[in-house]
Amino acid sequence: MDRYRNKATIMSLIFMGFGQIYNRQFIKGLIYLLIEAYAIIYFSSNLGRALWGIVTLGETPRTKVNGVFVDADHSIILLIKSLITILFLIIFIIIYIINVRDARKIAEKREQGVQANRFLQSIRYVLDYKFAQALLTLPAVGILFFTIMPIIFMVMLAFTNYSSPNHIPPFKLVDWVGFNTFKDLISLKTWSHTFYGVLTWTIIWAVLSTVTTYFGGLLVALLINQKGIRFKGFWRTILIIPYAIPQLISLLVMRNMFNGQFGPINQYITKYFGYFGLGGLPWLTDPFWAKVTVIIVNMWVGIPVSMILIMGVLTTIPRDMYEAAEVDGASNYQKFRIVTLPMVLFSTAPILIMQFAGNINNFNAIFLLTSGNPVVGDYQYAGATDLLVTWLYKLTLDQNKYNMASAVGIIIFLIIASFSIYNYRRTKSFKEEDMIQ
């Protein structure tokens, strides 16, 4: 009984909407027809150029003829436009597949003797049964063009030589160079030395800043929750203030406070501890001490968040556990080690990993406090406290090395993505686990 279905399928394959018209669904068929007609007009004038553009990235740069500029190919704009056309092509292909499947489905229904829906009935069907899909189509297209497309574009840049000074359009063309950028990053001595140096510090920073803020927060939360402590609300408020002040303000103030010569901190140290032979410390000018400074200041900013989090967890620990521990004669320290710490860790471990991933990209803490300085002589546009992300910022905005920045960005993404996936899996495995043995 396939009198209809094959015919409808083939007709829809030949031209969008034919199958629907064959199924006596004239309005729907006409809409499909118009879509295809428009697509043919659009792609016939664009698709060839788009494919040429994305393959060659332009052949003739902007030139000057008799003192007049003649515009030609701007590689980067070509790349973006080609990308858009290709995305449209993908959308068109998806619509085409939908149209063929639709024609076939309706034809099958007709074989079973069901009358095909009229247009209004189709609309009602969509609104009743496919409401979510219909509603999400527009945002999905938006996400495709405003989120996914730029990301694809930026990933593509890593495989070109788009960088200052010799490959900046419009006077110069940009070319595909495959994995050369990554090769340079890893093999060229100046780049690789900087990259490994910055990467190492980024990892150290992520570990240290996460651990210090987390355990600092734990300590503070436990202290405030002690029985004998009064004015609990007051202490909480005091400790939450650093988190409430915008970092843009507080960190720039810190920058002045830590100034090695004129900052109040060193002035204070030399004034009151000068007798003990303590001079000030080079808080921001010595590579090692600058690292210490960013960790310390980050503790000040980050501890409140952990504190609030852990306070919440502490309230969920059943009191009878502590009572049981007391009956067994546990000391305070044992109670902490055997009851409190495992419980807190159990609930917050996923968040700990999230914080770690976030700290890898902690742009504010570094950029506002030290701008990545002190400068390091043999680094390529980076300083001693630069993280990968602040280095990327400098490469892009100060030096116009877009391809290198893109390559670094991809590497950051891979590191963070692997952490996030690990984290996600951990939480799932956690959920299935029993409580602590």
Added chain:
Amino acid sequence: MKMKKMLTLLATLTLTLSITACGTSNSTTNNAEPAPAPAANNTVTEAPAQEEAVVEEGLQPEEGATLIVWESREERAFTDEIAKQFEEKYGIPVKVEEVAATDQVTKLTQDGPSGLGADIVMFPHDNLGRAAEAGLLLTNEVLAEETIANNTPASIQGVTFNGELYGYPRAAETYALFYNKELVTEVPQSFDDVIEFSKTFTDKSKNRYGIMWETGNMYFNYPFIASGGGYIFGDNGTNKDDIGINSEGALLGLQTYVKLKEVLPVKSGDITPDIKRSLFNVGDIAMDITGPWELAGYKEALGDKLGIAPIPTIDGKPAISLSGIKAWYINSFTQYPNAAQLFAQFASSKDAQLLLNEKVGSIPTNNEALASDQINNDPFVAGFAQQVINSQPMPTIAEMGNVWSPVNAALPEIWDNGKEPKEAMDKAAQQIKDLNDGATE
């Protein structure tokens, strides 16, 4: 994530623009129709007589022209005023947008081709090479003779690249010795005098210093490199393969730099412009080497006590400072080249430069303005003018962009960590070489 968002935004912006803007521009490019150009462009050097005739007729602004100008925050007061005068005279509305002078070329690289750039931009001339090589600027042709005739040769050299004149100079900038007359009775002639004076004045525990300047910034430390015969790029700053920051002469001058550490025992990273400014204002620093952009603030703080002198000599040779020429340039993607040229001419004229001097305290490049009473009776500008004579314009080649970072990393190594100047400068020179070569791959 912040970075990603910004880049995404940028990409989407360029994307939307490319959709809208290229829709209109494609039609012209495909037919290879040149963009509307200044009338005299096709008779470049062939017929000067004809060109003069054109100038006499004057440029006619395009119908319905509107202009956008980029200007830095510090000098905005001047541009707002000039824009208003220009609008009154020609009836062309001008919108002023704030972009830091040193960021303008980078921004124009992105915004120019997508049609978002300003019609007229303004930046120090060391960025000229980058911008001209990327084809972002129109050459100054119609008004070239007038520009050359009206401005000092040094400023014209600064805004010329590869033998073509691009800019419309409006101010010369270098740095000089600001001193507090109350504290410094006798202006030091050499850095040895500076050291002697500072020994009597400097008191680290009270944060009083005889002299202070940004010791980690090549711009201000160029005298130590250049006075003994060092240089950045050879052949007047055009030969990228001849790097002179580690030459004999440079290392000789840097000995003086090293000697100065004893009177300024402060890490270079701790000397920020803000801190220096506040200390000088209250009289805790007797001398400060800085540029005219500080003039207005210092005048207000010190009044009559402020004096300006040329930078002290180094090993008996006059200190050679780096000078920057700030000039107007015209975006080559502008839709209104004639109107833009009119504005650049108007805003770099004698009157405009005098206005700029009045509002900001700059040094004019216009010959008549330099000879005017306003400038000659201005003791501050006179001090600068003497230093300008002993200054070298920054190189304009694109590779200049590769110089700052390595040298600015080498100087603190010498200043803070006591590294041998030779070692640090050799490394910086090697890095600049690598960057230059990496760029030509």
